[in-house]
Amino acid sequence: MVVGIAGSSLGGLLLAPALGISSLSRNGEFSPGSLGIALGGTIILLALWNLLNKGSVR
DSSP: OHHHHHHHHHIIIIIHHHHTOOSSOSSSOOOHHHHHHHHHHHHHHHHHHHHHHHSSOO
């Protein structure tokens, strides 16, 4: 769970500006872009975690 939270934060800080997608909604509504950014950051962090612990990405 901690890796997921850290990954979504990482995605919001690094992926959102690189892709030009806002990670925060102005009016508090659901944003598909922010969900994609959080999911992408989590997947990248989990792949790095797996690479460091097992030596390969599955």
